[in-house]
Amino acid sequence: MSPRGRVHLLPAPPPFIRTTREDELMFETDRPANRDCLISLPPDLFAMLEELGSSTGEPVAGIVEQALRSYLRNGSKPDNSVYLSAPVNAMMKGFYRQNTAIRDLHRHGDFGLGTFNDLDGEMVMLDGRVYQLRADGKADEVDGAVRTPFACVTFFSADTVEEIEGDFDTAGFNTLLHRMIPSENMLYAVRIDGLFRHVNVWSVTRQENYRPVDETGENFPSFVYENIEGTMAGFYTPKFIKSLNLAGFHLHFMTADRRRGGHVHECRLERIRIALQHVPRLTLNLPMTLDYLTALLPR
Amino acid sequence: MSPRGRVHLLPAPPPFIRTTREDELMFETDRPANRDCLISLPPDLFAMLEELGSSTGEPVAGIVEQALRSYLRNGSKPDNSVYLSAPVNAMMKGFYRQNTAIRDLHRHGDFGLGTFNDLDGEMVMLDGRVYQLRADGKADEVDGAVRTPFACVTFFSADTVEEIEGDFDTAGFNTLLHRMIPSENMLYAVRIDGLFRHVNVWSVTRQENYRPVDETGENFPSFVYENIEGTMAGFYTPKFIKSLNLAGFHLHFMTADRRRGGHVHECRLERIRIALQHVPRLTLNLPMTLDYLTALLPR
Known part of the structure; x- marks a missing residue:
């Protein structure tokens, strides 16, 4: 303002x-x-x-x-809604170019994740700033004109915050997250800040348009960070919404200096703070591109 | 204003x-x-x-x-969005009571369809008025305190209008509707006014809570109207959103005098006007009832 x-x-x-x-x-x-x-x-x-x-x-x-x-x-508060710029199934089928600009996302959230046109890296949005986590593991803030085929954002406002200390591996971490959500039928935004013993992330590499994710046959580059401070941003989505958003927990990681990061694959916690926001609404945008409108999508 | x-x-x-x-x-x-x-x-x-x-x-x-x-x-116009008060799969699994009042729907639309708590009849919303089409085929306007486990509404504003004259049966009518939509991946609101040679509708009857629709084993009462003027209100929903809203075309009918109606099963057209609204957005509300939050929903 x-x-x-x-x-x-x-x-x-x-x-x-x-x-x-x-x-x-x-x-x-x-x-x-x-x-x-x-x-x-x-x-x-x-x-x-x-x-x-x-x-x-x-x-x-x-x-x-x-x-x-x-x-x-x-109300003066922004709507408590998870906003999807497109249904995720279009992107999974290889529609890697949509006309949603990053600046359009700011109207719907200050927190979230996604990717960029041509699958050019993982996206993290934190405190209203959008970062591109490239295939080389490095992160840059991007400007509003860059486009995305899929992004999921919300205005973050935690309902519960838990401080966790201890040596949890990936499975333990998942159990922890699942215990924190009161219902599997609700949407949640999750922000985790803290110290990690170990984080294994990967980042997508730029792809040819129209080549579905499961046919790229590619091993996306992955990176391991040890004893690192950072932030994970993401969402929990119920399984019955899986055509629109990746189901279960989906988290992207960024180092505290906002210089590196990627899609969270494995991690081992040391001392973290989990902030959880219950989101009782989903807003799905349908892209108006010819690609989207003529796509043969899975049913 | x-x-x-x-x-x-x-x-x-x-x-x-x-x-x-x-x-x-x-x-x-x-x-x-x-x-x-x-x-x-x-x-x-x-x-x-x-x-x-x-x-x-x-x-x-x-x-x-x-x-x-x-x-x-x-924009000064209301958001062009299809609003769902709940995902339809919860209702299909027998969760027939939610805490959404009809008055809550008015904030999200002036046109639509749905049902009432305990599956007590079909709902039509036309020009901002909500009607309950009971199992005896009769319709009454309902007040804002009545509750619904599922409703789908939008602010109706036609993008295209077609005048159709001729003897189309149910299959011909469906073909006609499918030809009118430029993409199967978009949402549409459909309002049809005119003269029908024949309309066969049914209406749900009040049901016991927690008894899934496909286990009621009930033949819902149906009614046939001949040479009748009336209005159909409904939506087209892409198949990949079927867990949230009934997929394909879903229409409810009301006679021109707003005294009778139901869920459209079969029809034969004579002279009608089809108004179609392209809706590039879906807003899904998740109910906060214990029933919904603890439901085991299909995936």
Whole structure:
């Protein structure tokens, strides 16, 4: 939010108002029931309001009122929803190019994972920043114009946080995660920060379009990190939604310095903090590309 | 929208502004980049804004700016999304009671179909009104407190409209519908109004909770209408989403007088108008009932 917005709420609406403060304001009104506010808006927002007003023929006053009502009705918090930019089955069938730009994802979350067009690396979104974890294991922040065939994001807000200390291997870690979720029929976002004895990750390599994942016959490059601080970001998805999102727990890892990472394959914990968000809603976007619309998808 | 809202957009932001119009306004600003508007708001909206500001500690200016940005970004139209109150597989497994009230559906659509708790009849939502089509074939409008274990709704707005005249049977009708959809991987809402030579509908009868649909062993009562005017409301859902919504075309029928109807089983057309809405998004709500959370659902 811009700190520039300024609102002067005028508590009493008599026919004339004169303030003696920095801003002096005087006007008459024939609607004593209404109350007035003077809002200072950034120019881009101002221009958008005027444009919408002139394109729809709707009075700007009405647009502002409707916007405020809509916002107050739906709550000021973002919707607690897991957003999928596309059903995962299209990507699994080899549709590696969609027209979803990273900047479109920011409207739906500040946390998540996915991949990039042409399967060019694993994606992690943490605290609103999007990283590309390339096949060489290195990570870079990407800009908003980069595109993704599949991403899964949410606005992260933990419902429960657990501090875990001890030598858990991959199986123990999975048991731990499964114990933390009260129902297998709900969606969860999971963020894990801490110290790992061992993390084995892999990253996809750029692929030819239309070549399904299970036909690439490729061993994706993998990397092992020992005694490393980092963050895992991901989701739990119920099995009956598996055509839309990878089922079970799906986690991507990034080192604490945000320089390296990949898809979590194995790990051994030392001291971590598991933050879990229960998400009672899924929003699925269907891409409008010709590739997607004409795909023969598994049923 | 209230006609009371009034906005004065001040096109140029010099340090001092004086208009000679009905409303006179004068102020200074130290942020020449911003532009100001004077908004006249109904008192309830004004009070809600102040309340949110004081409860969150957020400056009201920020709230207003965020509301306007959110509104302009998402468009002034309601989101073009098919909303599911629950995944249909829970209902098919015999979970006939959820805590979704009809009034909750109005936030997500004005058009759709579904059923009622305890499988007590078929639901049709048309033009924002919700009807219960009971096992005796009769229909009543229901109030907002009634609950549903499954409903599928959207804000209806046709993208294409076709006028069809001729003697099409059920198979011909299905072919017609399938020809109208450009992709089997997209969601569509379908509204059909017109004259039917023949419509055969059935309606579910109240069921014991926890008794899966395929184990009821029941023949649901069916009704035949001849030469009748009416409306069909429903959706097309891609097959890979079948765990969440019934796949293919799913239509409910109501007579033009809104007194009778049911789930469409067979029909024969005479003269109809098919309105089709392409829906590129699905929103799935997951119920928070103990029944849902502990259900063993098909995978």
